[in-house]
Amino acid sequence: MSSAALLSTTSTLALVGHPNVGKSVLFHRLTGTYVNVSNYPGTTVEVSRAATRFDREAALLDTPGVLSLPGRSDDERATMRALLREELRLVVQVGDAKNPRRTLTLTALLAELGVPMVLVLNMSDEAAARGVAVDHRALAESLEVPVIPTVATGGQGVHALVDALAEAAVPAPLLRYDVDTERVIAATASLIDEIAPHPRLASRGLAILYLGGDNEVEEWLAAKTGDAFARLEQVREASATIDGESLAVVLSRERGHAADALAASLSRQEAPTRRALAQRVGALAVHRLWxxxxxxxxxxxxxxxxxxxxxxxxxxxxxxxxxxxxxxxxxxxxxxxxxxxxxxxxxxxxxxxxxxxxxxxxxxxxxxxxxxxxxxxxxxxxxxxxxxxxxxxxxxxxxxxxxxxxxxxxxxxxxxxxxxxxxxxxxxxxxxxxxxxxxxxxxxxxxxxxxxxxxxxxxxxxxxxxxxxxxxxxxxxxxxxxxxxxxxxxxIPLVTELPPMRLPVFxxxxxxxxxxxxxxxxxxxxxxxxxxxxxxxxxxxxxxxxxxxxxxxxxxxxxxxxxxxxxxxxxxxxxxxxxxxxxxxxxxxxxxxxxxxxxxxxxxxxxxxxxxxxxxxxxxxxxxxxxxxxxxxxxxxxxxxxxxxxxxxx
Amino acid sequence: MSPHKPERLRMTGIPAGQKVRLALLGEAIDPFQREQLHAYGLTVSSHLQVLQQQPLTVVMCDQIELALEHAVAHELWVEAL
Structure with missing residues (x-):
């Protein structure tokens, strides 16, 4: 079945991914609607929506970048809100091909949420220039979802992405947490199943987000469960730490390790060459003297x-x-x-x-x-x-x-x-x-x-x-x-990503x-x-x-x-x-x-x-x-x- | 003879250009910032290259340049590679 035939019977797709990975460029490619595109994390702070070019009945959402889920800032919350409240048919996760580990950390969580998805590895040209190669076919086999390399700015891979939408599937889980953590997740998920099942999202994923302290999920659960929300709070309070460590930290760290292991097995970094001119200019711009x-x-x-x-x-x-x-x-x-x-x-x-x-x-x-x-x-x-x-x-x-x-x-x-x-x-x-x-x-x-x-x-x-x-x-x-x-x-002390310096596209x-x-x-x-x-x-x-x-x-x-x-x-x-x-x-x-x-x-x-x-x-x-x-x-x-x-x- | 155990140093003490392995995130890093660091890929055992130390510590992690304020970098313990 063609993607258009599949999508026309459904409603909404969403682009989700880390900040500054090219979601808005891809949104423009897929809808023809221009939203502001810039080379810094945080350009998109609200969800944009437009009909897709390949199926005018289907709507595509461009969501703000999420550094991690559970979200902490208001723009990240806007993305979580879209996942919770929109009638999403599928998610297109846009990742940075240069950084498969980070991309897969988010994939690990989306897999827990049980959303059908396609994974896009964008900026493949920059990855190749830096000697990063990802075996996307093996990755697709491992995740059991389509994985499409793209260069959104040049339009490469966009047709393949549209074709792959019909093959969207729920990713295979990337990890199991340790026994104690799994026990807490299972108890919470079971409670959510009982008192507030979500029409599309898996209770296990919601439990992980709730236990990790996601405010948006917490608000949604509180609104849905009413007085019964106190039972969820009791479970979370009783398991706030595992072996003296915050549960939220344990969850994010374990996802990171699982992503690291998968990325290490399916990607390789060739011997570093000398730093590109853009990197050297970028370094001068933050030099203590220059x-x-x-x-x-x-x-x-x-x-x-x-x-x-x-x-x-x-x-x-x-x-x-x-x-x-x-x-x-x-x-x-x-x-x-x-x-x-x-x-x-x-x-x-x-x-x-x-x-x-x-x-x-x-x-x-x-x-x-x-x-x-x-x-x-x-x-x-x-x-x-x-x-x-x-x-x-x-x-x-x-x-x-x-x-x-x-x-x-x-x-x-x-x-x-x-x-x-x-x-x-x-x-x-x-x-x-x-x-x-x-x-x-x-x-x-x-x-x-x-x-x-x-x-x-x-x-x-x-x-x-x-x-x-x-x-x-x-x-x-x-x-x-x-x-x-x-x-x-x-x-809060500063921890921030410095995106690559690029020659502006006129x-x-x-x-x-x-x-x-x-x-x-x-x-x-x-x-x-x-x-x-x-x-x-x-x-x-x-x-x-x-x-x-x-x-x-x-x-x-x-x-x-x-x-x-x-x-x-x-x-x-x-x-x-x-x-x-x-x-x-x-x-x-x-x-x-x-x-x-x-x-x-x-x-x-x-x-x-x-x-x-x-x-x-x-x-x-x-x-x-x-x-x-x-x-x-x-x-x-x-x-x-x-x-x-x-x-x-x- | 016991195998040589690499010395753990604070990230702020590493000269620019040096490659290191992240050995420990110090206790003083609060849970929110710890999650943030994990999301950026700074987990125990990850390999990093220190690009500069002033005005902030800048490291390369998985082809991404990250700027860390000294208050955070000081709490990251690393081993030279």
Missing amino acids: GWPILLGVLYAMYAFVGVLGADVLVGVVEENLFGSALNPAITGFVHAHVGLPWLVDLLVGEYGLWTMGMTYALALIFPIVTTFFLAFGVLEDSGYFSRLSVVANRLFSALGLNGRAVLPMVLGLGCVTMATLTTRILHTRRERLITTFLLALAIPCSAQLGVVMGMLGGISFQAVLVWALAVTGVLLLTGWLAGRLIRGRR GNVLKKTAGRLKWYLVEVIPLFLIGTFLMFILDRVGALPWLIRAGEPLVSGWLGLPPEASAAFVMGFLRRDFGATGLFAIGAQLSPLQAVVGMTTLTLFVPCIASVMMIVKEQGLRTGLLMIALIMPTAFLVGGVLNHLLRLVW
């Missing part, structure tokens, strides 16, 4: 590409030549000639006009900047450099009570704080997620705002950019340090940039237009002048800015970058000192509406409101202190 000049070089290249080419050259061309000289005069003339209502003319092309302010800010000022930023960001993402930043920055982050892993959401926040807030799921503890989310909301400017800052302050002097950067970094470190001490919980960078620009156009421009409309209304009803007067003691007295800057802060409530653009627009009225103070205050101002909603979704309403309540006064406090300090020396 790591810092490389980081500075990367930052300077970003500045040159985004700050100079994007914010200076491209904005100059688009704003002055296209909008200033051609589009805006033409549209304004057309509106004046054809629209009879003065208020409507004002709404469209007046001082707070939808075109002259909303669209001009969004398309002429910010669009060129975010385009260059997303391109540069995509190149860095795919190179594998971001993971190495976690090593370079680990010491700095330890001062904040975090480890270098938190650098990933922080760096992603420079693209979009909203998405970065979601990425905090890769962090292992609630404490780490809370501190990182707060710092993202307070002191990480998103791409659009960063571009406006570079455009405005870069146009003044390098010194202005430096003062802004030092002020924002100082606030980030100081508040992080305080949060690290005030929020209870222990810091097509993938372009796809990601296009996807992000689409997000920008769909999400940001409507907000700019709404913001402009609100400003127009406030102006028409006389509230804007009132707000400007009311804000004068704070804006002019404390921050030392002209009264007109109040309007930028009103705009900043909607989006920080909108407010920053408002300040940019009155840049000619500001001294260098005022520009730095204004931009610093707006950088630390409330995050955008979308970010606030994401914070509430991830951390709860109370925490979200508390963060906003802390952020607003902090922004004005820092801005005012900076104003008074700079006046002493500048």
Whole structure:
């Protein structure tokens, strides 16, 4: 029977595997749907779903990578949730062909869960380049499931995978635990069979996960069993340790040993050759001395590409030549000639006009900047450099009570704080997620705002950019340090994988940039237009002048800015970058000192509406409101202190 | 004569380039991190190559480069190969 014939009668398939093994690339190959693909663990933090190309009735899930099951972080829990709650027909385990041992550790657990599966050994080209050879036919015989070598980025092996789906089977068990452990597993599995049998997953696998401390399985069992859950808890409490060792550790170690034995018998590593160029570049990026000049070089290249080419050259061309000289005069003339209502003319092309302010800010000022930023960001993402930043920055982050892993959401926040807030799921503890989310909301400017800052302050002097950067970094470190001490919980030392450095694939960078620009156009421009409309209304009803007067003691007295800057802060409530653009627009009225103070205050101002909603979704309403309540006064406090300090020396 | 027993050293004391066998995960490593290390392939008897020691310990394990903070690497006891 063909795979299509088999699958069309069924529902859902899922890609499951370790982080950074190419699941999302394979998802794109099998569905035609592009999800973000990058070269660092943790790119996917939510389950994606799409119809498959080979059978439009079947859906494929792309799940976040799991370092191990039982899952510990929120993204790993999302994968376990999919296994528990989705009507899965089969699982495609995607493994790294370079590392059969690790791949088989996960296979061992999937075998216990009794899910029909196909095993994909992806990145076979990289494995071959490193002299790793896996006898996939013998492995298939041993596991009793199809094993397909692939190179997902190039499409090799994808047809063979589709054909093999019809042969999916429950893998043969890889191991038996020692007698004591088996006794506990059997007792727990028997209890699950009695009080909460799962419609698809084997009770033995659920028992192993529950005993290993999987929170998702525990929640599922608690919900299904009600009062009877206490019996399961009793079994687990009574067997928390085996010979003085945590049962969870025993279970994971034994699976590791079984995988090790099978991998050793069916794969071989040829004599190591000299280290590849990518490995040597990767080593330099985390070198104790060379790591810092490389980081500075990367930052300077970003500045040159985004700050100079994007914010200076491209904005100059688009704003002055296209909008200033051609589009805006033409549209304004057309509106004046054809629209009879003065208020409507004002709404469209007046001082707070939808075109002259909303669209001009969004398309002429910010669009060129975010385009260059997303391109540069995509190149860095795919190179594998971001993971190495976690090593370079680990010491700095330890001062904040975090480890270098938190650098990933922080760096992603420079693209979009909203998405970065979601990425905090890769962090292992609630404490780490809370501190990182707060710092993202307070002191990480998103791409659009960063571009406006570079455009405005870069146009003044390098010194202005430096003062802004030092002020924002100082606030980030100081508040992080305080949060690290005030929020209870222990810091987890860094253990992280460094993916291979790779030459970015230009097509993938372009796809990601296009996807992000689409997000920008769909999400940001409507907000700019709404913001402009609100400003127009406030102006028409006389509230804007009132707000400007009311804000004068704070804006002019404390921050030392002209009264007109109040309007930028009103705009900043909607989006920080909108407010920053408002300040940019009155840049000619500001001294260098005022520009730095204004931009610093707006950088630390409330995050955008979308970010606030994401914070509430991830951390709860109370925490979200508390963060906003802390952020607003902090922004004005820092801005005012900076104003008074700079006046002493500048 | 008894067979030569290799000396156990802390991972942080191993020079870059040296290949080692993991002999013991120290008691100070908590269960969560122990599971994490197992998942990465750092189990007793696994063979590793130390790639660098500063700013963090970086080891090659099954063709995967892993960065370990010194607090963790210090608790890993290894034998030189």
